[in-house]
Amino acid sequence: MTNENVATSESQTKINSVIKSLRILELFNPVNTEYSLTQISKRLQIPKSTLLNFMRTLEGEGYICRNPISQNYRLGIKLMILGYNMRSTLTISHYAIPCMEDLCAQSKGNVYLTTYVDGILLYLEGIYSNRRTTKYSVAGKTLPMHVTASGKAIMSYMPAGQVDAIIRKHPLIASTKYTITDPDELRREIRRCHDQGYAFDNQEETLGIHCVAVAIRDPSGFPVGALSISGSSMQMTDERRESFVSMLTEARATLSDYTSMFPCCPPAN
Numbered sequence: 705m706t707n708e709n710v711a712t713s714e715s716q717t718k719i720n721s722v723i724k725s726l727r728i729l730e731l732f733n734p735v736n737t738e739y740s741l742t743q744i745s746k747r748l749q750i751p752k753s754t755l756l757n758f759m760r761t762l763e764g765e766g767y768i769c770r771n772p773i774s775q776n777y778r779l780g781i782k783l784m785i786l787g788y789n790m791r792s793t794l795t796i797s798h799y800a801i802p803c804m805e806d807l808c809a810q811s812k813g814n815v816y817l818t819t820y821v822d823g824i825l826l827y828l829e830g831i832y833s834n835r836r837t838t839k840y841s842v843a844g845k846t847l848p849m850h851v852t853a854s855g856k857a858i859m860s861y862m863p864a865g866q867v868d869a870i871i872r873k874h875p876l877i878a879s880t881k882y883t884i885t886d887p888d889e890l891r892r893e894i895r896r897c898h899d900q901g902y903a904f905d906n907q908e909e910t911l912g913i914h915c916v917a918v919a920i921r922d923p924s925g926f927p928v929g930a931l932s933i934s935g936s937s938m939q940m941t942d943e944r945r946e947s948f949v950s951m952l953t954e955a956r957a958t959l960s961d962y963t964s965m966f967p968c969c970p971p972a973n
Contacts, residue, residue, distance in 0.1 A: 724750065725758055729767060729779070738776035791843060796929075796965035797829050803955040804831040804931075810951055813935035816842065818854040818917075819928060819966050823870035825855045826967075828929070850890055851879045853905035853917035854930035860897035861919050861927040867894060882907045902949045905934070914940035918952045922963040929966050931956055
């Protein structure tokens with residue numbers, strides 16, 4: 705069977721109603737936590753009469769609920785249960801957390817384990833130097849690859865064609881005035897990350913916060929994730945950065961034995 709026939713066969717097996725239900729759920733994020741029926745209809749171009757059936761089904765199954773005051777829709781508690789079930793299957797976390805706790809104790813910074821899905825950085829675990837400042841679990845958070853040290857570290861070991869696909873699919877939007885938004889400049893930065901063996905985030909995602917990261921690669925050399933340490937400008941001096949790189953490199957050597965436990969990383973199309 706040719707690749708074209710395989711693609712056609714896969715597209716024919718997709719169920720449109722399931723896809724539409726998933727698109728409804730994917731609308732919600734930490735910024736857009738609630739939507740009215742009209743707003744969802746406009747965003748997804750689904751007639752309200754048709755959409756209402758989807759919403760009633762999702763609400764009945766616990767995947768969507770209503771704000772009792774505004775009557776707007778928001779994500780349901782059932783998704784939290786699924787999230788817990790999914791995290792329990794991430795065996796890489798069992799091996800990574802002890803390494804991350806050691807890194808946190810040594811560096812006094814925040815330590816993150818990340819991977820990527822469809823060209824977007826995905827946080828798997830976070831260990832914090834000051835737990836009192838932590839308001840939520842970072843697991844499941846996503847960010848654009850280009851604004852983070854972890855994303856740049858991962859891209860530095862990707863084939864050029866895959867990096868180009870990520871840039872095409874996900875616009876290089878600025879998070880701060882330091883974010884790299886020019887594709888050619890980003891490619892140069894990625895090559896520099898590859899040459900030096902680590903990536904650095906110079907307040908590119910959050911002002912006042914710096915981050916250093918190393919890619920975690922499978923036996924073939926392909927990146928499956930990244931390990932990073934972040935801290936304030938005062939914490940992340942040039943001298944300490946080199947020390948953090950050494951710590952991360954040592955921890956990566958341990959985690960490299962467990963690369964098969966990372967979630968699948970579908971490429972961006």
